[in-house]
Amino acid sequence: MAISLGIVEDHSEFRQSLIYLVSSFSDYSVKWSFGSVEEALDNFSDIDVLLLDISLPKMAGNDSIPLFKNLCPDLKVIMLTIQEDPNSILKAIQNGADGYILKKTHPQKILEAIQQVRDGGAPITPLVARQVFSFLKTAPGKGINEAKLTSREIEILTLITQGFSTEIIAEKLFISIQTVRNHIKNIYDKLQVHSKAQAVAKALNEKLV
Amino acid sequence: MAISLGIVEDHSEFRQSLIYLVSSFSDYSVKWSFGSVEEALDNFSDIDVLLLDISLPKMAGNDSIPLFKNLCPDLKVIMLTIQEDPNSILKAIQNGADGYILKKTHPQKILEAIQQVRDGGAPITPLVARQVFSFLKTAPGKGINEAKLTSREIEILTLITQGFSTEIIAEKLFISIQTVRNHIKNIYDKLQVHSKAQAVAKALNEKLV
DNA sequence: AATCCAATAGCCTTATCGGGTCATTTTTCA
DNA sequence: TGAAAAATGACCCGATAAGGCTATTGGATT
Structure with missing residues (x-):
């Protein structure tokens, strides 16, 4: 059974090359693709994996994650972005993104990423991972309960x-x-x-x- | 210039196969390998990347990261582990690990990981990334000062x-x-x-x- | 000159809090 | 089984907080 994909990406050129890339393999099929979150939500139908651009003209990709997941709870969402901004990475994760990769990622890696989210993994490019690491490093450690409260x-x-x-x-x-x-x-x-x-x-x- | 490696891994069999794997390529060279943190520290010499087992007989790999980095500030450390335990992942990151991959990771991916840390990336397997994501999801986000307080x-x-x-x-x-x-x-x-x-x-x- | 905003200060009323003390029941543990 | 700890509930009192409203001053901005 092929993995069905949805794509929300406003740059039509990149959107087309994504479709072209994915369609080259029988393991994947692009079920739909739109240039904005609004269109995608209006015409939504269940898919396995959503490739979601972060910077979109109207509603930000980040904010729309819960909306898509609400329509399709098992949906896996991979964020696509041009640059790794720590804030948007964090926001995406906290909004429930399942993966976060750069657009300049090698096509083969994008295909791998799609399979990885299906397998329960969290695809993430090394440079993005670096941002996540640096955040975690400064994150407050969960100390131990000193006072013995009941x-x-x-x-x-x-x-x-x-x-x-x-x-x-x-x-x-x-x-x-x-x-x-x-x-x-x-x-x-x-x-x-x-x-x-x-x-x-x-x-x-x-x-x- | 080949990337010089150090290995700390108590299972000699796995250590040997790592050495064998890496030595197959002229881009990498294993400068030294030991079965414990103590030996490695005693006989330390500068390397580019350290492959460090998490579960070691005496001192835990996690705790030794700062010691190695102290000896060689530019050192990149990749943690090797059998299973992805959220706590040890977090601990490793906070101790300054640069990557965190599973031992069962495909050999080719391990080689990629070594190059990735050299390129400033943070290699991390999708399944480990998943753990990191789930932690971040519940971590207190440092949102931006929304309300404009005077x-x-x-x-x-x-x-x-x-x-x-x-x-x-x-x-x-x-x-x-x-x-x-x-x-x-x-x-x-x-x-x-x-x-x-x-x-x-x-x-x-x-x-x- | 007119306007906006931040910072300052006041008053009044009701609701909640913090501290003290006491008592009963259930749970836990030695 | 018997003592200790935890959870429950109550009373009183004074202090503090919260909400609403008004008002003056000084510095920006327009």
């Missing part, structure tokens, strides 16, 4: 860091406000803080939640 | 994230409590939050301060 306390602290009020937390946990207040007091004692703001700061900085 | 507001927001009360902030900035309260209100409007706890959470998660 699971209930961690649960409540987590909700506090999400900005919920005492009242809402009580509702969410099906317990009384008083109880939540007691837990919060105990949390304050253990963390040695005296307000929610301080608790949130400490929890996030020390990765307690 | 410098005074950022100043106050920073103090809030440090857990100071409105009163203390007023004292620190030599302005009245009322003024601080007004700034806080404006901050809330811009960040679309309704409490200090929420503001702290947003500020820290989105790196606004």
Whole structure:
């Protein structure tokens, strides 16, 4: 069974060469291709893999990933881009992209990438990987829970860091406000803080939640 | 000029096949190979690229990366591993690894990886990339300062994230409590939050301060 | 000169928080 | 089994926060 592809790429020339490239092999078939996210969404039909340009005239490719995945949950999305910008790489990943390759990537590698996402891999060119690495290097390490909070306390602290009020937390946990207040007091004692703001700061900085 | 290699790998069989593989091409030359980090450090001489096993009998490959880089700052390190464990991948990256590939990777790909690190890339197998992606997806993204807070507001927001009360902030900035309260209100409007706890959470998660 | 915006400051009201103390029940563990 | 820890719930009180509204000043911008 051939891998069915969709392509969203506004440069018609590059789009055509992608189609030409892929069509040379019976393992792949381009089911549709459009020059904008809007057209693609309007005329969407299920495919296996979507090749999605990052810089598009109207809606950015990055932002549209969830929309496509919503239409077709099993869809694998490979981002195509001209240059590796750390911010857009990160954004693409967090939006659920499955791969991220440069347009100047050797055609053979693009074909490999398509197969790789089908096999559950995340195709990524070495130069892009370098950006990802450098980001991870500076990423905050998940430290260990120093203060020995109980699971209930961690649960409540987590909700506090999400900005919920005492009242809402009580509702969410099906317990009384008083109880939540007691837990919060105990949390304050253990963390040695005296307000929610301080608790949130400490929890996030020390990765307690 | 051939790329000079070092190898640290405790399984002599795999070590030999690596040497055999690499020696087949004049572009590469194995300068030395050892079965443990300790031996390699004791007998170290400058090389271009180090192939470093993750699971070693004594000192873990991961922990030794900084030691090697210390001896030879321009050294590129490619981690070799049997399986992709998210934690060790992250650890390796944060320790300064330049690439991370599976031992079962096709020999041809291993050679490519060596060249890629020399070219400033970060070779990484698709399956490993998948792990990295999934980590990044849950990692706190350093979004760009969306809301355009004034410098005074950022100043106050920073103090809030440090857990100071409105009163203390007023004292620190030599302005009245009322003024601080007004700034806080404006901050809330811009960040679309309704409490200090929420503001702290947003500020820290989105790196606004 | 007119306007906008940031920073400053005040007032009023209601709601929530933080701290203290106490009590009951369930779970965990030695 | 019996003590310790955790989770639950309550009361009170004063302090703080949050929301709404108005207003002045000084520096830019137009």
